[in-house]
Amino acid sequence: MYRYDQYDQQIVNERVAQYRDQVRRRLSNELAEAEFRPLRLQNGLYMQIHAYMLRIAVPYGLLSSRQLRMFAHIARKYDRDYGHFTTRQNIQFNWLKLEDTPEILADLASVEMHAIQTSGNCIRNITSDEYAGVAVDEVVDPRPYAEILRQWSTFHPEFAYLPRKFKIAVSGAKEDRAAIAVHDIGLSVIKNAQGEVGYRVLVGGGLGRTPIIGSVICEFLPWQHVMTYIEAILRIYNQYGRRDNIYKARIKILVKALGIEEFKRQVETEWADLKDGPGTLTSEELNRVSSYFTAPAYEKITDVDPGLASFKSENKAFANWLDQNVKPHRVPGYAIVVLSLKKTDVAPGDASAEQMDAAADLADQFSFGELRITHKQNLVLADVKNSDLVTLWKIATANGLASPNIGLLSDMISCPGAEFCTLANARSIPLAKMIAARFDNLDFQHDIGEIELNISGCMNACGHNSVGNIGITGVEKKDHGEWYQVSLGGSKGNNSSIGKIIGPSFSFNQVPEVIDRLLQVYLRERIEAERFIDTVRRIGIKPFKEFVYAAEIADGEEEISVFKPAQYSVPFYSQRF
């Protein structure tokens, strides 16, 4: 993976000093909160309901065991012994004190990490394919390009105060695992007929209140031009993106308003002046950065490990895990292992300090000391020998990291929701837990097969509700109660689509029954091994809708204990309830 040189380290160190002084000025009231707010946000620090939340960048989701151990250290020293991995491959700590944050950044800088631009109206952390470099279907390794863009976007002077946040994702495989179609800019690294590397550039995708699939602005952009082309896009956006209404400020609204043809014309006019200028990437720089992403020292393994097959046939739990959490690797004898952070009764994406240390140990022992964070909020060990899988599974199981549910119903995405976030209308995590408890039966989950259930506490869609096969969104009604809208047919990847709302919203207690009914329709209608999303696409949402609303859904009295986020043992006092 990439390692800082003196320049990277110096820039991050200077950031720590700058931020430390900003916090000092805030604490001495030299800076008003209104002025400090955008400064702390550009450093990933939010003021949540209970405490400060710090979002730390994990560039394109890749990190070393040493860095993960630092997260465990931060969790223990400054937080409540856990962290929360996010859909943009970052990590968040939820219970921090403002006074501690400069020290946390200094700790991070000591392991080549930072929180730069993890929030605010600027270019955010670049995300990528969690299987980059090891995927069977990879065309070009996207990591060097993602790192080059990380550097280019870090403290870009002209684009630090954009109309709204700006997210870029890069994918280099046939199957898009980075959700590039729902990013402000989605880059697909491809090869043309001549074998030259370039990008297919999407622009104007996004989730939030107005979910939109990105439009192609350039079918093939030679790799040298990526930075100048993106600069042109951003300059147009910075000048013409709306600033009068926060809900209409993302680039997707500008692209829709102008039309992709006119937007492209403006971008290309702007780009004509930048093309081949000093911002053009050189092969020397590409080679330099690529030198950090060479393949590790794989062993030459030719035979299938016989122990694996026999252990699999004897142990059903292992067999389930192997089927669900272990993915094919491009090198014979190796596998990609997904460590699940989705366990019934734990918030999706949460990991304890002990689990982080355990995962770091697993990485050191079995996977060249590296890990990845997935956009579905799990961890990945990318280079595991098949012959190590049994041992690894046993250790992962002992540490609660081996739920065999990757891609299944309980592999949910959920935002933090109203217990933490001031934006949310409704709770997400207790709902996720309630759903996980209701469908806890793994055989049932395996029967349902691949499905994506995504939950957001509000329209801002941090939980990717609009691209969930089943999407659940907390909505606000006049009574200020807690209501959930259910959508169907959303999807990420090569065939991205936005889900359709099935009808009137439901109460907290009704949602699991709604999901049950949707699944019943699927089981009734599916043809052979058809996935949930394919059945929805084939028959449309009407049969689902009819069945869900046909009979009344009981709305039982809610247990008072559900109102307390049990895991965190704090009183729940969102002003909304």
Next chain:
Amino acid sequence: MIIKNKAIVNDDWTVLRLAENEAPENVTVPAGKVIVPLKVWCAQREKLQDRDDLGVWFASDERPEALKDDIGKFTVIAVDFPKFGDGRGYSIAYYLRARFGYAGELRAIGDVLRDQMFYMQRVGFDAFAPRPDRNIQDALKGLNDFSEAYQAAVDQKSPLFRRVQRNENTSADL
């Protein structure tokens, strides 16, 4: 007092801002060194073009192209930041410097604060009128927050990777 070329200096320019009841066509531009709104310059160009003691300032929603043909007339151009979170002024500065070759003083006015000044400097501002309720000595420090930058900008035409020898990965593994 303003900051100019990284030093605190006296300032003898006045910034003319229109009151609500004033129109750009008929507002009186006082004598002496005045930085007038772009709208006033455009509306009264005939009358003002022979004065050599004028500057022009841009509102954040105005287009830099509007001054393209007149740019050589001015030794001071200013860009107003109505709120520090309004980033359009950075692109206006970029155009004035990088596209239209403006080489005179480029001044940031309005909600100008220490923590944005490093970025402002990079896109071509060389003069800053920090918000009057702030200590100008402190504001000056903001220009030195970072000693290096990755990307090309107006102040440094070449990105880091073209300027210095950077490390390659020499270790076989981590």
